Amino acid sequence: YRFEGGADCRTVRFDGAAHVPDLAASKGVIGYRHELGSLYVFFDDSEPRELRLGKKPSPGPYLVEADFEVSGWSRRRDGVRFLRRGWWTGEFTLGGLAAGKAYRVRSAGSEQTPRAGADGLLKVVFPDSERGRAPREVVVEPAS
Structure with missing residues (x-):
């Protein structure tokens, strides 16, 4: 799939999609999530954006929300x-990380070290x- 026409379109929904980007x-493509039978795909602000779907998740991190x-x-x-x-107070979740592994998160002079869950999600x-x-x-x- 190819998406053009403006960086303001940051999310696309596919109903009934069993595949993943x-x-x-x-x-x-910066991330995705499945919710209520739909696949939500998240884009950056580049143009044009191209989406290829597969049956198994790609290795590495991606934005969940x-x-x-x-x-x-x-x-x-x-x-x-x-x-x-x-x-307001910001929250995000990454997927595709090593289960149980600690990650260093740095932003605006602060640092925290949360662990990814057994599902590879880091909140x-x-x-x-x-x-x-x-x-x-x-x-x-x-x-480290």
Whole structure:
């Protein structure tokens, strides 16, 4: 699938989709989640964006949900870097991480070290927000 026509379109829903995005073969896809029988795919602000679906999840991290704007997404095999911009206390969840592994999360001078759950999901809550001002960088990497 190819998506054009504006960076404002950041989420697309596929009803009844059993597949998942092939993150390595797709362009501009930062994450996804299945909910109530639908597949929600999340895009960055690049153009054009290309989505390829597969039967098995790609290795590596992806965005499951966030309650703030995400831009500048850069994915590595074991971590991510992006900018966050929100108006209240921020939360996000990453998937595709090593089960039970600790990750260092840095943003705006603060650092925390949460562990991914048995399902490979890592939930992070920031104690503050940008209040709509300039975005802040977030770095997630394995804790050493």
